[in-house]
Amino acid sequence: MQLMRRDLAAMIAPLQRALIAAELPVLKEHGVSMWGYVVLNALDGEPVRTQAALAEFIGADKSRIIGVLDGLEDEGLLERTKDPADRRARFVAITEEGRRRKRAIQSDIQRTEERLLTKLPKEDREAFLRALDVLSATEIEQPR
Numbered sequence: 001m002q003l004m005r006r007d008l009a010a011m012i013a014p015l016q017r018a019l020i021a022a023e024l025p026v027l028k029e030h031g032v033s034m035w036g037y038v039v040l041n042a043l044d045g046e047p048v049r050t051q052a053a054l055a056e057f058i059g060a061d062k063s064r065i066i067g068v069l070d071g072l073e074d075e076g077l078l079e080r081t082k083d084p085a086d087r088r089a090r091f092v093a094i095t096e097e098g099r100r101r102k103r104a105i106q107s108d109i110q111r112t113e114e115r116l117l118t119k120l121p122k123e124d125r126e127a128f129l130r131a132l133d134v135l136s137a138t139e140i141e142q143p144r
Contacts, residue, residue, distance in 0.1 A: 019113070026108045030101060031075070035060065035068045040102035043078060043094035050089050051080070077101055 020034070027037055038058050043049065051069065055062040069092060072078045077098030083089035094102070117125045 018116075022112045022116075023109050026105060026112065030105045030108070032077075032101065032105060033068065033071070035065065036072055036077075037102070037105055039065065039068055039072060039092075040077060040094060040098055040105075043092065044099055044102050048091050048093045050083065051092055052089065054092055072098065 023037075024034070027034060032040070038060075039054065042054060042058050049057065051065070052062055055065050058065070069078065069080065073080060075097075076095055078092055078094050080090045080092050083091055117128075120128060
């Protein structure tokens with residue numbers, strides 16, 4: 001008889017809550033909201049996107065991120081330009097200051113994560129990070 005394990009979501013949810021709780025003070029120290037950090041991460045990976053494509057990529061409603069984009073633009077962390085092919089669309093691009101701030105935040109967050117990861121032996125830590133990288137990039141097909 002095979003032993004039942006907890007569902008992945010049941011295992012990940014408490015970890016996610018703990019990670020978010022650990023990240024919030026870091027983000028506050030850098031003057032960036034969680035959504036702002038999500039936007040900077042997305043733009044650092046692909047420097048220019050339309051607002052609509054960005055919203056879809058990060059899983060946010062288009063109208064939800066307008067205020068976030070306004071704040072990041074006011075701080076010089078991103079810039080928006082009109083799409084010459086479509087007056088209604090706007091391109092969003094990370095600035096050098098945005099990239100610098102995102103990397104500083106990421107560095108501070110990863111220092112916090114290291115304290116958690118040290119609970120695992122080095123080999124397990126490396127395997128965990130590799131597995132998480134693969135699984136987080138995988139789309140799960142829905143049963144029919």
